[in-house]
Amino acid sequence: MKDIQITRRRFVQASSAAAALALMGTGGCGMKGSDRAVKIVVVGGGAAGLGMSARLVRLLKNAQITLIDPAERQFYQPGFTLIGSGVYRNPNKVWRRQADCIPEGVKWVKQAVTELDPAKNTVTVAGGAVYPYDFLVLTPGIQCNWEAIEGLSYKTLGEGNVHSIYDFEGAQKTWKAVQAFVEKGGRGVFADTYTKHKCGGAPKKICLLTEHLSRKRGMRDSLKFDFFTASKQLYDVPLFTPRLEQIYKERSVSINTRMRIKGVDTAAKKVHFIRTETIKREVPDPQTLGAVKAVDEVVTTPVVEEYDFLHLAPPQSAPDFVRQAGLGWTEGSLAAEAWVMVDKGTLVHKKFANIVSLGDVAGIPTSKTSAAVRKQIPVAVRNLIALIEGREPEAIYDGYAACPIVTDYGHVLMAEFDYDKKPKISFPLSLLDMSRERRIAWFLKVYVLKPLYFYGMIPGYW
Incomplete structure (x- = not known):
């Protein structure tokens, strides 16, 4: 040593x-x-x-x-x-x-x-x-737009065990909450946001660090970790993406893509997402009589997830x-x-x-x-x-x-x-x-x- x-x-x-x-x-x-x-x-x-x-x-x-x-x-x-x-x-x-x-x-x-x-x-x-x-x-x-998430505001950050490191005071609250979560057990939900945001890796970092802390303290078996991203993939830089995805898999942290956070029910400890998918749909082709053509159609589905600990990134502008x-x-x-x-x-x-x-x-x-x-x-x-x-x-x-x-x-x-x-x-x-x-x-x-x-x-x- x-x-x-x-x-x-x-x-x-x-x-x-x-x-x-x-x-x-x-x-x-x-x-x-x-x-x-x-x-x-x-x-x-x-x-x-x-x-x-x-x-x-x-x-x-x-x-x-x-x-x-x-x-x-x-x-x-x-x-x-x-x-x-x-x-x-x-x-x-x-x-x-x-x-x-x-x-x-x-x-x-x-x-x-x-x-x-x-x-x-x-x-x-x-x-x-x-x-x-x-x-x-x-x-x-x-500018962090906390109120763009339904049920959340800057003043209520921390209530319902909702936390964010995108703020100095919030980061301090996060550390206290992370320790309590690891000690007690339960499900941790970690989410990024649908806008461009500073340090896009930050939500991923706090997720992996919390998971590793649970291993260091011998509590991993009593916790579940799920990561939700509004993007179509976990990371978009080809050299680094494969290893990052492999780390999440090795550590049993699920990756849920195209999931845009919509709101939080802090009393019930439920987080509301909108899942966005693009599908192909056939429609009549106005250029050719009797013909059809494939067009992209965006389909959204509401999804509700329960949590014991929630970390999120606010929408930003x-x-x-x-x-x-x-x-x-x-x-x-x-x-x-x-x-x-x-x-x-x-x-x-x-x-x-x-x-x-x-x-x-x-x-x-x-x-x-x-x-x-x-x-x-x-x-x-x-x-x-x-x-x-x-x-x-x-x-x-x-x-x-x-x-x-x-x-x-x-x-x-x-x-x-x-x-x-x-x-x-x-x-x-x-x-x-x-x-x-x-x-x-x-x-x-x-x-x-x-x-x-x-x-x-x-x-x-x-």
């Missing part, structure tokens, strides 16, 4: 050293800035907004940069899964004071945005103050002010939740060329993860500077995203991929077969990524 501890310590030290080296020479070094006097408003102070602000303030010598965000605290949200599973026993380790995260030289307006007017180039905040801009960085993140400003997609799969209509390569708005948008709110066909944001930031910075200088944006984001799917207490299936769902494995992990869960990826997830977030990513160095 002592040898293992030494190995762990050396791993963390080596990873930290490698990370420190990676920080050098980044954050705008080698990137040409601009001396033009412009007003830039950054809406949203999460990973994308802070990372953009930090780099821009170093590169734009005469710019006035205003960041608008009402938050008191900056959360490392990937840590919520680790709080909900008991890996992080001190939840206060996943946040910092927002005031300590605002880059020097950036004006912080601690208010919520109430209105965007892209035609007038203005942002209005609660209280009525109006902030004009020459260029807008739109990074407000995601762009904030209301984004939709109201007409900045979201108006057609296609990204329109319903009003994700911002940007070019998926340049991250520049397709209608308003003085707006760049990135992070969870961006309407692009990739996963909404902090790893994706990290790769989007330098692209958005380069292209914004090009726009300021009157040039065409040329930097291209390839859709890189990463999802560390925690499969048990000690292993992670590190999924890295691009827009085409092709693997984009980072060095030195590329030296290994990453189609399987790895212990080294667990150490990255648990020990390395959080400090890199606070000391590398949001200050604009990584």
Whole structure:
């Protein structure tokens, strides 16, 4: 055991050293800035907004940069899964004071945005103050729509043993409930949601971690685990899907696809789903007399499932002010939740060329993860500077995203991929077969990524 501890310590030290080296020479070094006097408003102070602000303030010598965000605290949200599973026993380790995260030289307006007017180039905040801009960085993140699930609201989260790690307080309640569920036994139902949502792997992670906890505590035989997804398959990245499905099978966790959560009866402990299926149906062909043709027909069936413990992901969308400003997609799969209509390569708005948008709110066909944001930031910075200088944006984001799917207490299936769902494995992990869960990826997830977030990513160095 002592040898293992030494190995762990050396791993963390080596990873930290490698990370420190990676920080050098980044954050705008080698990137040409601009001396033009412009007003830039950054809406949203999460990973994308802070990372953009930090780099821009170093590169734009005469710019006035205003960041608008009402938050008191900056959360490392990937840590919520680790709080909900008991890996992080001190939840206060996943946040910092927002005031300590605002880059020097950036004006912080601690208010919520109430209105965007892209035609007038203005942002209005609660209280009525109006902030004009020459260029807008739109990074407000995601809005969790808890009330879109019948019988549920943010305030009632936890009642009827309904829990979610998509919230700081909710993650803490989840850990308490997970322990009680494992001790008592029963049926655990774990569900994702029908909208695009941040960290699509999170519902899968908490399911597998809870299952593994039951084994560690010798209670597995008294519990049943069922996973419900609104998608047509458990995961959609070919390199990693087979192993993930195999893990679920090995651990006797059922996979139920095309199941969209509709509502919860917390008193009766019943969750209501809508099963969606597409079938072929023959109809008369208007082009040919007496002929028929096959058409797709969507059939929905209500399904009710009983549970003892329920974990769910809330439906998610762009904030209301984004939709109201007409900045979201108006057609296609990204329109319903009003994700911002940007070019998926340049991250520049397709209608308003003085707006760049990135992070969870961006309407692009990739996963909404902090790893994706990290790769989007330098692209958005380069292209914004090009726009300021009157040039065409040329930097291209390839859709890189990463999802560390925690499969048990000690292993992670590190999924890295691009827009085409092709693997984009980072060095030195590329030296290994990453189609399987790895212990080294667990150490990255648990020990390395959080400090890199606070000391590398949001200050604009990584």
